[in-house]
Amino acid sequence: MSAPEGDGSRVTSVLAHLGSMVAVAAILGVVTAGLAIPFATVVGMTAQDVADSVNDLPDELETKALPQRTRILAKDGSTLATLYDENRVNVPLTQVSKTMRQAIVAIEDYRFYQHGALDLKGTLRAFVTNQASGSTRQGGSSITQQMVKLTLLNQAKTEAERKAAMEDTFARKIRELQYAIGFEKNYSKDWILERYLNIAYFGDGVYGIQAAARHYFSKDARKLNLRESATLAGLVKNPVGYDPTSFPDKALARRNLVLDRMAQLNVVATKTAESTKNQDLNLKITPNRNGCLFSEAPFFCDYVVNYLKADPALGKTREERADLLTSGGLTIKTTIDPRFQKAADKSVQSHVYAPEQAVGALALLEPKTGNVRALSQSRPMGSKKGKGETYINYTVPKEVGGARGFQAGSTFKVFVLAQAINQKIPLTTTIDSPERKTFQEEAYENCGGVPYGNGEFSVPNSTQSGPMNLYTGTRLSVNTFFMALEQMTGLCKPYSLARKMGVNLTNPNGGAEGAAERVPNFPLGVADATPLEMAEAYATFAARGVHCDARPVAVIQDANGTTVKKYSKKCDRVMPAASADAVNDILRGVNEAGGFGYQNNIQPNQPSAGKTGTTNSANSVWFVGYTPTLAGASMIAGANADGSPSSLIGKSVGGTRLFNASGSGTAGPMWGDTFKAIQQWLPDENFVKPDASAIAGVPKMVPSTGGMSPSQATDLLEQAGFQVADGGMRDTGYPRGTVAYTNPSGGSQAPSGSVVTLYISTGQRNVAPKPDPKPSTTSKPEDRSSPRDRDDDDDRGRGRGRGRG
Structure with a gap:
């Protein structure tokens, strides 16, 4: 007998419920294994099929660091x-506010601390409700199951692994169930909740509760209040759809749903929940800066x-x-x-x-x-x-x-300068440095002691010209001076010194190492x-x-x-x-x-x-x-958009x-x-x-030695880094046999290592000759004492009895 017209949908519904009951029966057949399967795809499977599928899986899921x-x-x-890659900062559960923990448990798995790996009651309720409605209205996954799914997704390295972690198949759900049981066996509820809060995605590019708290409310997770906790707890179900930065109205409605659920479970007072619902989201965004x-x-x-x-x-x-x-x-x-x-x-x-x-x-x-x-x-x-x-x-x-x-231009001159000093070339070495000079390549010794080449080249000065020493040639950056100084040092050692000092010299044109840059005009910064x-x-x-x-x-x-x-x-x-x-x-x-x-x-x-x-x-x-x-x-530097040089x-x-x-x-x-x-x-x-005993030509003050014994004066001058020469006897007022004066004079500057001439007193003061008689009686004798004699007086006043100037 055919069914009455209009009763087809009723028959279909009855059959669907019967199918659901069969599925439930299959599920209950493996309850002894601690399982409950929250989906209809087990219809047609026996309890033994389910149990066998579970037993084929490993007991534990490796939990790699997030x-x-x-x-x-x-x-x-x-x-x-x-x-x-994921904006996350892991925090222990103790660093998450109590209201945040309460809010997430209330909305996602309110019996989390009472059931095992699976919430059989919640699973069956969601299963029957979804089957009766023909759509997914309630979720049956526990927090442990959700954590397993997120862990599998997080640890997927390939697109195939990511697809497997997301696919809506019986195999995936069985795998997640077994792993959930393993977690419940080996870890505490608090550990599972902690990992869940740290692994969950909260939308707008933030992962984990600490990053979410910092991003949405500019505070740490331990300081989240009820309003903020309910907002964040509501995001995990659909972090994109409830994103408060994109859909504030949806986020607000979802937050209020969380507050209602917390009040229904007596986690917070109804009055508190209602007053909090009247508040805005009050976001205080800290931008993601990756x-x-x-x-x-x-x-x-x-x-x-x-x-x-x-x-x-x-x-x-x-x-x-x-x-x-x-x-x-x-x-x-x-x-x-x-x-x-x-x-x-x-x-x-x-x-x-x-x-x-x-x-x-x-x-x-x-x-x-x-x-x-x-x-x-x-x-x-x-x-x-x-x-x-x-x-x-x-x-x-x-x-x-x-x-x-x-x-780098003339900043490279210091490498030749430093090498010249290393080679004990005196700082007072004077080189004629004309405005322009032609140099022969064969005058520049390359590595291995061979001449650089056979050609010639001309170098101009851009500053001053004339006789220069290491002080003046460097201070005035005289090109022809340094090209001549490099003939003394050779090419190899300044180049090597520059590399040792951190300049990343290379050889872009091939050939022997450094050949493209180790050239005579190296000190000009090529x-x-x-x-x-x-x-x-x-x-x-x-x-x-x-x-x-x-x-x-x-x-x-x-x-x-x-x-x-x-x-x-x-x-x-x-x-x-x-x-x-x-x-x-x-x-x-x-x-x-x-x-x-x-x-x-x-x-x-x-x-x-x-x-x-x-x-x-x-x-x-x-x-x-x-x-x-x-x-x-x-x-x-002149630089084009692509970084190439220009004037x-x-x-x-x-x-x-x-x-x-x-x-x-x-x-x-x-x-x-x-x-x-x-x-x-x-x-x-x-x-x-600079140490004058180690560096030749360092400008140094000549000690005052007037009135000292020749041996005492010689020791003092040599200790100061000078060589001493005998200048003979001179008439001065110092006692006979003592130092009369020096050249250069005491108190003046002279290069270290240079010669200081020592003059010994005869004991007779140098008397100027009397002038010819003049008609005028007011004239005075001419002062014919030399500058050197006047320096002697200065020396005597400064140094007598002290042994130094």
């Missing part, structure tokens, strides 16, 4: 940047990331190291000083504007440690070329994420360099000959605060301390009266030294300077069109403004005077 964000900290402990782009020092951050990606201690491959940085929950303590960074940024950005066809860059590095204190450039990080933004890091070498650099390299090199002088590798990171800790790696300073002596002291003494002249730095008023109120650099066509200009405790390299002449720099450019006048003020701002935080130290 990905956490990495923090990069400045020297003062402030956060410089965060890196993450990566260096959002850092206060983006290019220093970029340098740190690339520096660590190159460290084999952090992983076998660059990919492994990158993954650790974005998911390892590391704390990276860096060497940057935010005060120095702000000062550098202010100076650089005021001297070169972002959209201009020039780039300003400055690096600050601490001598004796290599700690990088600041990296600044005029072009901001970003992709908006119209605003001058770029991802090219002009401050550091290409190997750590930067550009190839720009020719090689490319970056501000960090040059700051590192000049810091070697400030550290009295000890070179330290640039170090941006001090220590790395894991999520538990355990040290993963400590980055100790890497320092080596590359020249004698006396040689570095002599270089410092010479380079001080650049920032003192008569030097180019002094003329441009760039010197801070502390002892400082430096060197200018300007390239042909003014493609780049440099000033590299330092105090005893900080080195800095300032560069302004600064005719370009707008700092809002002013340049018709000429120089290291001291263009790049120097950018250096000077930085150091003047930060000198308040630098120790008041002075350079060590």
Whole structure:
């Protein structure tokens, strides 16, 4: 007999309920295993089928550490940047407010602390309700089951694994059930709830309750109140659909549902729930800032990331190291000083504007440690070329994420200067330095003792000309002087010294190592360099000959605060301390009266030294300077959008069109403004005077020896680093046989190692002859004492009886 018309749906419903009862019967057949299967796909399966499927699975799911964000900290402990694939900060359950724990349990699994791995009552209720309605209206998964699903999804490495973790199949649900039982056997309820709160996604790019609390309400999870807790608890069911930043009305309705449920369960009083429902969401958003782009020092951050990606201690491959940085929950303590960074940024950005066809860059590095204190450039990080933004890091070498650099001009002269001093060439060595001179390539000895070549080339001066010594030739940056000085040192040793001091010299044109850059005009700065390299090199002088590798990171800790790696300073002596002291003494002249730095008023109120650099066509200009405790390299270069060099002449720099450019006048003020701002935080130290006994030609005061015995005077002069010669006897008022005077005279300056002539007194005062008789009786005898005699008087007044001047 056919069913009456209109009763087809009723028959279908009855059959569906019968099918549900069969499924329930199958489920109940395996209750002894602690299971309840909350879906209709088991219809047609026997209890034994279900049990067999469960028994084929492993008992436990490995719980790997959850990905956490990495923090990069400045020297003062402030956060410089965060890196993450998932914005998460794990916290123990004790650091989650009580109301937050109550809210999540109330809305997701109110019997969580009463049932086992599965809530049989809730599962069956949801199962029957969903079957009767023909749709999914209630969820039956316990918090433990949800945690299992999220764990499987989190640990999926391939697209296939991610798909398997999400697919709506019997196999997946059976797998999750077995794993849930394993968790309940081996872990406490609190541990499961803690992991759930840390693994859950809360929308808008935040994972875990701590990151959610910080993002939505700018507070820690332990401080969440009822209103905030209910809001966050409501998000986990549908973090995208209930995202309060995109759908505030839906988020508000969901929050109120959570409050109603908490009141229904007597977790909070009904009156409290109702008053809280009348409140707005009152979000206090802390923006997600993932990566260096959002850092206060983006290019220093970029340098740190690339520096660590190159460290084999952090992983076998660059990919492994990158993954650790974005998911390892590391704390990276860096060497940057935010005060120095702000000062550098202010100076650089005021001297070169972002959209201009020039780039300003400055690096600050601490001598004796290599700690990088600041990296600044005029072009901001970003992709908006119209605003001058770029991802090219002009401050550091290409190997750590930067550009190839720009020719450094005459800042390279110091490597020839230092090598000349290492070779005991006296500082007073005088070389005729004409305005232009032709040099023969065969006069330059290359590595292996062979001449560089057979050609010739002409070099002009751009400053002054004439006889120059190591002091004046350096202070005035005389090209022909240094080309002649390099003939004394050869090509190999200055080049090698520059590499030892941190300049990343390369050979882009092939051939023998360094052949493309190890050329006669090397001291004129033909090689490319970056501000960090040059700051590192000049810091070697400030550290009295000890070179330290640039170090941006001090220590790395894991999520538990355990040290993963400590980055100790890497320092080596590359020249004698006396040689570095002599270089410092010479380079001080650049920032003192008569030097180019002094003329441009760039010197801070502390002892400082430096060197200018300007390239042909003014493609780049440099000033590299330092105090005893900080080195800095300032560069302004003409740069096209792709970073390729071009002349600064005719370009707008700092809002002013340049018709000429120089290291001291263009790049120097950018250096000077930085150091003047930060000198308040630098120790008041002075350079060590060069040791005249170790360095030939150091200007030194000649001791006053008038009235001393010849042996006593000789000892004193030799101890001061002078050679002594006998000048014979002279008539003076000193006792016979004692020193009458010296040449050079006592109290004057003379090069160390030079000859001081000693004159011995006859005991007879030198009397001027009487003048011829004159008609006038008012005339006086002419004073015919020589300047040397007058110096003798000065010597006697200062030194008699004390043995020194």
